[in-house]
Amino acid sequence: PKLERKLGNEDFVELKKERSKDILGPSDPKTVRVRHIASDIIRGIQELFPADGLGDDDAKQGKAAVRSQTGHLDDLQWEVIVIRDNRANACSLGGGKIVVFTGLLNFLETDAEIAAVIAHEAAHAVARHSMELAMLTPPILNELLPFSRRTELEADLIGMMILAAAGFDPRVAPEIHQKRESTVLDDYIGSHPSCKKRSQVLSRGDAMKEAMELYYKQVCSGKGANRRFPYGGKISDTLMSK
Numbered sequence: 255p256k257l258e259r260k261l262g263n264e265d266f267v268e269l270k271k272e273r274s275k276d277i278l279g280p281s282d283p284k285t286v287r288v289r290h291i292a293s294d295i296i297r298g299i300q301e302l303f304p305a306d307g308l309g310d311d312d313a314k315q316g317k318a319a320v321r322s323q324t325g326h327l328d329d330l331q332w333e334v335i336v337i338r339d340n341r342a343n344a345c346s347l348g349g350g351k352i353v354v355f356t357g358l359l360n361f362l363e364t365d366a367e368i369a370a371v372i373a374h375e376a377a378h379a380v381a382r383h384s385m386e387l388a389m390l391t392p393p394i395l396n397e398l399l400p401f402s403r404r405t406e407l408e409a410d411l412i413g414m415m416i417l418a419a420a421g422f423d424p425r426v427a428p429e430i431h432q433k434r435e436s437t438v439l440d441d442y443i444g445s446h447p448s449c450k451k452r453s454q455v456l457s458r459g460d461a462m463k464e465a466m467e468l469y470y471k472q473v474c475s476g477k478g479a480n481r482r483f484p485y486g487g488k489i490s491d492t493l494m495s496k
């Protein structure tokens with residue numbers, strides 16, 4: 255985990271230096287929005303992979319695959335930045351460093367859609383994909399390195415669970431890929447599994463069922479992402495007390 259964090263940090267520092275002119279400031283509305291969404295996603299990760307041991311039903315909930323390696327989650331130092339760049343893209347540098355391009359924010363519309371992409375990038379950090387990548391290739395910062403097709407699908411699935419745990423409707427995840435497929439402007443083409451394939455994997459009965467169950471559980475316990483909407487909580491509290 256230390257090496258992973260070190261590599262992620264080094265790449266991140268380098269990237270920030272290279273693109274310093276294009277990094278949006280912390281008070282830019284786009285940065286504020288993205289960081290707000292990211293903090294929900296990080297909370298989702300903490301709920302999905304609690305530090306204080308996992309319960310018996312966790313295996314059933316698809317956490318088994320990563321449970322043996324979640325110790326490193328405490329070491330992740332999350333930082334999310336927004337860079338002025340027309341490409342509809344985002345990337346994960348390892349160690350919890352995530353970069354979102356303004357092109358992606360122009361392409362996507364809702365908070366849930368942005369959340370789905372951040373959850374996917376965060377899932378790469380959770381699954382420690384950057385280490386696999388670091389073993390294979392030296393860091394190249396001018397290009398966004400695509401992960402392998404296998405790790406992309408893995409991050410899609412873990413990301414969808416994180417999205418649900420953060421209280422966002424997981425059905426948005428496959429929708430984004432459909433949306434991507436229907437646009438000519440797709441920076442992912444070639445480097446990623448086909449959008450159709452990704453959408454299909456996510457919509458598959460068992461994966462989506464698991465994510466939807468988690469999502470409903472979060473919504474019912476007041477952890478839905480729309481809790482932020484004004485009066486949302488108040489209305490239901492009023493109804494409850496009657």
Ligand SMILES: [Zn+2]
Pocket residue numbers: 374375378401406409
């Ligand atoms: Zn990815």
